[in-house]
Amino acid sequence: MTPREASQAPLEFGGPLGVTAMLLLLPATMFHLLLAARSGPARLLGPPAYLPGLEELWSPRVLLLLFIWLGLQVALYLLPARKVAEGLELKDKSRLRYPINGFQALVLTAVLVGLGVSAGLPLGALPGMLLPMAFATTLTSFIFSLLLYAKALAAPVSALAPGGNSGNHIYDFFLGRELNPRLGSFDFKYFCELRPGLIGWVIINLALLMQEAELRGSPSLAMCLVNGFQLLYVGDALWYEESVLTTMDIIHDGFGFMLAFGDLAWVPFTYSLQAQFLLYHPQPLGLPMALLICFIKAIGYYIFRGANSQKNTFRKNPSDPSVAGLETIPTATGRQLLVSGWWGMVRHPNYLGDLIMALAWSLPCGISHLLPYFYLLYFTALLVHREARDEQQCLRKYGRAWQEYCKRVPYRILPYVY
Ligand SMILES: NC(=O)C1=CN([C@@H]2O[C@H](COP(=O)(O)OP(=O)(O)OC[C@H]3O[C@@H](n4cnc5c(N)ncnc54)[C@H](OP(=O)(O)O)[C@@H]3O)[C@@H](O)[C@H]2O)C=CC1
Numbered sequence: 392m393t394p395r396e397a398s399q400a401p402l403e404f405g406g407p408l409g410v411t412a413m414l415l416l417l418p419a420t421m422f423h424l425l426l427a428a429r430s431g432p433a434r435l436l437g438p439p440a441y442l443p444g445l446e447e448l449w450s451p452r453v454l455l456l457l458f459i460w461l462g463l464q465v466a467l468y469l470l471p472a473r474k475v476a477e478g479l480e481l482k483d484k485s486r487l488r489y490p491i492n493g494f495q496a497l498v499l500t501a502v503l504v505g506l507g508v509s510a511g512l513p514l515g516a517l518p519g520m521l522l523p524m525a526f527a528t529t530l531t532s533f534i535f536s537l538l539l540y541a542k543a544l545a546a547p548v549s550a551l552a553p554g555g556n557s558g559n560h561i562y563d564f565f566l567g568r569e570l571n572p573r574l575g576s577f578d579f580k581y582f583c584e585l586r587p588g589l590i591g592w593v594i595i596n597l598a599l600l601m602q603e604a605e606l607r608g609s610p611s612l613a614m615c616l617v618n619g620f621q622l623l624y625v626g627d628a629l630w631y632e633e634s635v636l637t638t639m640d641i642i643h644d645g646f647g648f649m650l651a652f653g654d655l656a657w658v659p660f661t662y663s664l665q666a667q668f669l670l671y672h673p674q675p676l677g678l679p680m681a682l683l684i685c686f687i688k689a690i691g692y693y694i695f696r697g698a699n700s701q702k703n704t705f706r707k708n709p710s711d712p713s714v715a716g717l718e719t720i721p722t723a724t725g726r727q728l729l730v731s732g733w734w735g736m737v738r739h740p741n742y743l744g745d746l747i748m749a750l751a752w753s754l755p756c757g758i759s760h761l762l763p764y765f766y767l768l769y770f771t772a773l774l775v776h777r778e779a780r781d782e783q784q785c786l787r788k789y790g791r792a793w794q795e796y797c798k799r800v801p802y803r804i805l806p807y808v809y
Pocket residue numbers: 637638639640695699702706726727728729730734738739741742745773777781784785
C-alpha cells in the first residue's frame with residue numbers, strides 16, 4: 392500500500408508493538424488455560440505443569456475433523472434462510488444482505504449430533520482432543536488470516552475497514568484490512584462471528600458433560616448449570632442474530648487475525664474453561680446456592696436482553712410503541728440517542744448484564760480456584776477497552792450530542808462506580 396492509501400485512523404491496541412505481543416500472547420494464553428484446567432493445581436498464574444510436545448499437539452485426523460466441522464457449518468449457513476436482513480449503509484452507499492438462519496443451524500447441529508451419539512459417535516472423546524483441536528484451529532486461523540490479508544490487497548479502497556490500513560503489515564494483518572470480505576454472497580466475518588466457534592463452544596461443553604457422566608455416573612449440578620447458562624447465551628445470540636449486524640465487529644472492525652482467531656479458536660477453547668475445570672475438579676454445589684446462582688444469571692440476562700433489544704428496536708423503528716415514549720437527544724446525523732430506559736441508567740447497560748452473567752458462569756465452580764474466574768477477568772478488561780473504543784467512535788460521530796449524553800448519563804458500565 393502506498394503511504395497515500397494508508398488510513399490516518401489512530402492506532403489501537405498499542406500499535407504494531409502491542410499487536411505483535413497479542414499475536415503471541417493470545418494463543419499462548421489459550422494453551423496455558425487448556426493445560427491448567429486439566430492439571431491438579433489448576434493454577435491461573437504461574438507456569439504450566441508441563442509443555443506438550445509436537446506429537447501431542449499435531450494430529451492430521453483432528454485437522455480433518457475440524458474441516459468436517461467447518462464444512463458442516465458452511466453447508467448449514469447456505470441452507471435457505473427464513474429471512475434475509477440488510478446491514479447498515481456502507482461507504483459506497485450500498486447495503487449487504489445477510490441470511491438469518493443461525494438458530495436453525497444450532498438446532499440442526501443439535502439434531503445431527505444427537506443422531507450421531509445415538510449411532511455410537513464417541514462425543515465423550517472430544518475433551519481428550521482439545522489440545523490438538525485448539526492447535527489445528529490456531530494454525531487454520533493464522534493461514535486463513537494470511538489469505539484474508541492477501542485478498543484485501545485487491546479490494547477497492549471503499550471496501551477497506553477504517554482501522555486496519557495503517558501501512559504496517561503486522562498491525563493490518565492483526566486488525567484486518569477488509570471490512571466485509573466475501574466470496575460471492577458468502578460473508579466470512581458474519582459466518583465466523585456466530586457459527587463454528589459459538590456452536591462449537593456448546594458442543595465442547597456438552598462433550599465435557601457427557602465425559603463427566605461417564606466418569607462419575609451422572610453429570611454434576613455445577614456442570615449442568617454451566618452448560619445450561621452458556622447454551623442460553625449462545626441460543627440467544629443466534630435467536631437475535633440480526634442484531635449482530637450493528638455491533639462494532641461488523642460495522643467498524645476489519646476481518647483479520649484478531650477476529651478470525653477470536654471467533655474460531657479463542658471462543659470455543661477458552662469460553663468452555665469452566666466446564667473443562669469442572670471435569671477435572673468436581674465441585675460440590677447445594678440446591679440453595681444453585682438457586683442463588685440462577686437468580687444472578689436471570690438478573691444479568693434480564694439487563695443484557697432488555698438493553699440490547701431496546702436499542703435494536705429503537706434503531707430499527709424509533710416510533711415502535713415499546714420505545715416511542717423514551718426520552719432522546721437529537722444528533723446532527725439525524726439519529727437520536729436514548730437518555731431514558733436502560734440507556735439512561737448507564738452508557739453501556741448491555742455490558743453490565745453480560746458481566747453479571749459471566750459471574751454466574753463462574754460461581755458454580757466454587758471459590759477454591761481463580762482459574763474458572765478467568766473469563767470474568769478477561770471479559771471485564773475486554774469490555775472496559777471496548778467501551779473506550781466505542782466512546783471515541785461515538786464522540787467522532789455525534790460530537791456535542793454525545794458530550795451532552797455523557798453529562799446526562801455520567802456512568803459508563805456500573806452505576807455510581809464506573
Ligand atoms: N461475550 C463476548 O465475548 C462479547 C460480548 N459482547 C456483547 O455484544 C453486545 C454488543 O456490544 P457492542 O457491539 O460492543 O456495542 P453496543 O451494542 O453497546 O453498541 C454500541 C453502539 O450503540 C449505539 N448507542 C450507544 N449509546 C446509545 C444510546 N444511548 N442510544 C442509542 N444508541 C446508542 C452507538 O451506535 P449507533 O449510534 O451508530 O447505533 C454505539 O456505537 C453487548 O451486549 C456486549 O456485551 C461484546 C464483545 C464480546
